[in-house]
Amino acid sequence: DQQVKQNSPSLSVQEGRISILNCDYTNSMFDYFLWYKKYPAEGPTFLISISSIKDKNEDGRFTVFLNKSAKHLSLHIVPSQPGDSAVYFCAATYSGSARQLTFGSGTQLTVLP
């Protein structure tokens, strides 16, 4: 039973447009969410995070939105650049989980020039 789901395995976006990556979760105990980005043959790198006490967190071109009632979060990339092409993983944790992360299956983003 996947507690963190990324239902879109892939997404293609034109350069300069907005990319929206989605993530749903089922465990209501999750109170901290993270996005990681992964290039081929490299390890995942931390991108942005959000605490459940917030509904939005912004860092440059990247914004994460959290809708707790819907158990849904999304990552917005504006404007998208070809270098953003990577696999994006959503992850979640909660304070009682001893800092373990539960990952989604990932979404391959391709930004077309």
Added chain:
Amino acid sequence: DAEITQSPRHKITETGRQVTLACHQTWNHNNMFWYRQDLGHGLRLIHYSYGVQDTNKGEVSDGYSVSRSNTEDLPLTLESAASSQTSVYFCASSASGGPASTQYFGPGTRLTVL
């Protein structure tokens, strides 16, 4: 600069052999983790450690073991490799304290079990 390294980067072995994957971090982080990445499953937690002499089982720990004798290293051992353990393995570390569980990942080891 602090970093986390894994070795080897690629390994081919035969069914039944014992294999050890190394993970070394210079962040001085107390927490270390091992994941495997498989298509359609994302990253799944194998084992984790919150300090020297501490080890815990994760979601997919069967067939794997770890030991933590110092802060820097958490080697992952496959006691008797099986074809189902063909995967890409990632090691990660994080600092202690607080809910901000940002983990920093190594570059991965691609393991093939024939």
